[in-house]
Amino acid sequence: MKKAIPFFLTFATIVSFAFVTTNTGKSKHINVVIDAGHGGSDFGATSSSSNEKQIVAQITDKIKFLNKNENVTIHLTRIGDQFLSLSDRSALINKIKPDLVLSLHINQNANVAKSGMEFYVATESIANEKSNEIAVELRNKFIRNTTIKSSEVKKAPFYILKKSEVPAVLVELGYMSNLDDREYLTNDLEQNKIAATIVEFISELK
Numbered sequence: 319m320k321k322a323i324p325f326f327l328t329f330a331t332i333v334s335f336a337f338v339t340t341n342t343g344k345s346k347h348i349n350v351v352i353d354a355g356h357g358g359s360d361f362g363a364t365s366s367s368s369n370e371k372q373i374v375a376q377i378t379d380k381i382k383f384l385n386k387n388e389n390v391t392i393h394l395t396r397i398g399d400q401f402l403s404l405s406d407r408s409a410l411i412n413k414i415k416p417d418l419v420l421s422l423h424i425n426q427n428a429n430v431a432k433s434g435m436e437f438y439v440a441t442e443s444i445a446n447e448k449s450n451e452i453a454v455e456l457r458n459k460f461i462r463n464t465t466i467k468s469s470e471v472k473k474a475p476f477y478i479l480k481k482s483e484v485p486a487v488l489v490e491l492g493y494m495s496n497l498d499d500r501e502y503l504t505n506d507l508e509q510n511k512i513a514a515t516i517v518e519f520i521s522e523l524k
């Protein structure tokens with residue numbers, strides 16, 4: 319009987335290790351890159367009172383702040399108001415190899431009546447299928463959580479989308495040229511809602 323005890327303990331240790339491994343496998347760590355468009359000398363879409371680079375940076379900061387999930391790491395391409403080329407952004411993304419890249423932008427159009435969110439993926443991307451799947455789910459979440467309308471997921475050969483070797487979605491959060499969209503995008507509470515929607519979505523990624 320004396321000999322049997324150590325054997326039993328060893329067996330129990332193996333079992334508990336196996337259990338820990340299975341458990342860790344379930345709560346996979348998620349890495350996401352938030353790519354705030356433009357920055358520095360590149361203002362992106364502008365109005366007399368606001369600009370794209372500032373709004374997407376504000377929302378990016380809120381995403382980073384609101385993420386309290388220890389299984390999720392939010393990486394940023396640009397830190398603060400810096401100019402970062404598209405090739406530098408994609409090089410950084412492909413080095414991190416995240417589960418998802420979300421590139422945040424704000425639209426502009428000569429037709430001031432044009433409004434709403436738009437979601438883009440690139441057919442040229444090696445992760446096109448997964449990107450499309452994620453874009454559809456993200457769009458559905460925005461439809462549920464926010465009041466702004468949104469178009470179907472569109473295809474466009476945007477540089478960040480084409481060059482990312484991981485799933486990537488470019489989100490045009492609304493139109494700077496449309497008064498209602500502009501008021502929505504510059505409103506602190508609405509920005510919080512946008513950020514919270516993205517944080518919630520990321521935490522549910524599989």
Ligand SMILES: [Zn+2]
Nearest residue numbers: 355362423424
């Ligand atoms: Zn932009």
